[in-house]
Amino acid sequence: MLTVVILFLWASILLYILLGGADFGAGILELLSPPGERTITRQLTFRAIGPIWEANHMWLVITVVILFVGFPSIYATVSTYLHIPLLILLLGIVARGTALSFRSNDAIKDDLQRVYSRVFIAASVITPFFLGIIAGSIVAGNIDPAANDFRNAYLYSWLRWFPLATGLFTQCICAWLASIYLIGRSDTEEDKRIFIHHTVIAHIVVLVSGILLFLAATADNVPLRAWISGNVVSLLAILAAVLGYILIWFMLLLRLTSIINIPAVFMVTMLFLSVTCGLFPNVVLLKNGVTLSLTALAGRQSITDLGWALLIGGLLIFPALFYLIYIFDGRTKETSL
C-alpha cells in the first residue's frame, strides 16, 4: 500500500503542475500579452479553465492531505520552517481563485472587472513563483531545525539562489504549458498564430530558466546534476525530456501543432520523474544532513487505510474528471449564464 500512496503523492503533484500550473500560466500569459491580444487570452482562458479550475486546484489539497496523513514529519517540518513562503502561496491562491470567480460571476460588468483582472494576473504570477520556492527549499538543504534566530530558521531556509531559481523555472513552465494548451483551444487561425508565437518565445525562456536553475544549484551546492543522472531511470527520463523538448521545436517550426500538448505533457512528466527518482526516497533534506524520507512512515495502518481511501477516491474521481474535460473540450462558446 505504501507504493500506492507514494504513486498517488507523485501523481497529485504532477497533475497539479500539469493542470493547476497551466491555470497559473494562463494568468502570466495575460500579463505578457500585448493589450490588443489580452482579451483573446482572457476569453480562451476562461473557456478553458472556467469549468475545471476548482477541480485542478484539488490536486494541491490531495497532496497536502497525503503528506499529513502518511508522512506527518515531512508536513510538520515543511510547514514550520517554510511558514513565510507558504503564507504568500496561500494569499496568492485565495486572491487568484476569488478574483477569477468574481470576474466571471459579477452580475454587473463595469470598472471592477479591471480590478479583478489585475488581482488575477498578479496572483497568477506570484503563486507559482512561491510554489517553486517551496519545492526548491525542500530539497536545497537549508532548512535548519537547530537554528535559534528568526532569520536562519524562517528566512534563509528559503531565501537562497536555488529556491528562487526553482520559483522562476516553475513560472516559466506554467506559462509555457498554458501557451501550448491554448494553441489547441484557439478557434481561429489568427488566434492560433498568436499562441504559436507565444509558445516559441516560452520555449526559449524555459530553456534559459532551466540553465539558470543549474547555475543556482551550483552556487548553492545543490547536487541537481547527480539527481538527474545518478541512476538509470533518472538518466533515461532526462534524455527523454530533452528529446521531447527538441520534438516540440520541430512541431513548432513545421506548424504541426494539433497534438503538440502531448510532447509537452510528456516532457514535464519526464523532468519531474527524473528529479524525483534521483531524490527517492528522500523528500526533505535538512541542513544538518538529516533527510526526511518516504520510508519514515506514520504507521503501517495509517498508510494502508490511506491507500484504500485513495484507490476508492481515484475510482470515483478519474472517470468524472475525464468526462468533465471531455464535455468541455474548450471548443464550445459556453459561458456560465
Add this chain to the structure above:
Amino acid sequence: MNDLLAARSQMALSLGFHIIFSCIGMVMPFFMAVAEYFWLKTHDKIYLQLAKAWSRGVAIFFATGAVSGTVLSFELGMLWPNFMAHAGPIIGMPFSLEGTAFFIEAIALGFFMFGWNRLKPWFHWLTGLVVGIFGVISGILVLSANGWMNHPSGFDYINGEFRNIRPVQALLNPGWFPEAMHMTIAAFVATGFAVAGIHAFLLLKGRPFLFHARAFKIAAVIAGVAALVQPISGDHSARFVAKNQPAKLAAMEAHYYTGPRAPLLLGGIPDNKNKKVDYAIQLPGVLSLLIYGDVNATVKGLDQIPVEDQPSVTIAHFSFQIMVALGTALAALSAIYLFGVIGRRRWRDSRRLLGLFVVATPMGFLAVEAGWVLTEAGRQPWIIQGVMRTSEAVTPMPGIQYTFILFTLVYLVLTFMVLLLLYRQIRFINVLSN
C-alpha cells in the same frame, strides 16, 4: 498578544470565515435543485431564473469556500505543526475521504455551472443534486476530525506516544455522530434563514413578486423544518457533552459547584472570582432533569475540575446562551410559519411575518459561529481532549500576531467583496425582471 493567542485567533478567524461559505456551499445546491425541479416539471420560466440566479451566487460562495478551505489545510500545519505531526496519521481517514468528496463536488459544480445548454435537462439537474449531496458528505466527514479532537479514539497513548493507530476507529469516534448531526442541520437552518430573509426583504421592498415569493417559500420551508428538528439534536449533543466533557458542560452552564438539583441558567453574567452568576434566571433542577432525566441527579461542577484544565467560563457560557437563544427564536418563527403554510392561513405572507424573517436573516449564522466558539473554546486548554494541550501544539515561529492581522485584513476585504457582489447580483435580478 502572545503567539499562542494569536495562533488561536487566526485559526478561529479562518474557521469562522470558512464555515459560512461551506454551509452555503452545502445547502444552496439543494435549493437550486428544488428550483430546477419545479422548472423541469412546470416549465415556469421564473423557476429557471431563480435556479440560475442562485447558481451565480453559489459560484461566488463556492470559490471563496474552496480557497478558504485550502488555507485551512495548510494552516493546520503552519500554526499547529506538533498537533498535525501526531494527529495527522490518526485522523487521516476523514480528511482523505473528504478530499474525494470535495473533489467530486467540484467536478459536479463544473458540470452544473457550465452545462445549462450542453447536458440533458434531467442530467443537469442530477449534477446539481450531486454537488449538494457530496458537499454534505464532505462536511460530515470533516466533522469527524473535530469530533475526534473532542473525543479522541483509535490509538493507545503510552508514555506520551501515540501507538497502535487505528484510523477507522478514529474516524468512527463517538463525538462524530452528535456533531455531524447538529452541524448539518445547522447549515440548513443558517443558510435557509439567510436566503429567506434576503428574499423577504426584497418582497417588502416591492421587488418582482413571484420571483421572490417563490424563492422565499423554498428557503423558508426547508429552513423551518430544519430549525424545528434542531433542538432535538441539540439536546442529544448537550447530554453527550455532559457525559464525555464535564469541564465543557460545567463551563457552558456556568455550573461552579457540584450538586444535585442543578439549576438551568437563562442568561446571566458569570463572576469567576466569587464563583457565581449574576442576573441569571435560575430554573432549579432543570439542568439535572435535562441531562439525566431526574431533577435530583448530581451534575459535576467546575469545583471538581483542576483549574489548569478548565476552559473560560465567560466565553463558553456566553456563546452557549447566544446559540440557544437564537436557535429557540428561529424554531419559534419556524413553528409559526409552517403552521401558516400547512393551515393555508392568509397571514403566512403578511408583511409582519416577512419582517420577522428579515430580522432573522443573520441569526442562523450567528448561532453557528457561537456554537463553534463553544465547541472549540470549551475544549480548551486541550487541542486533543485530555491528551495534548493547545500550548504544546503551537508553532515555534514567532510573530504570529502579524500574520493574524494580515489574515484579518484579507478576510475583511473578501467579506466586503462577497457582500458587494451579492448586492450587485440582487440589483441584476431586478434589471432582468423589468
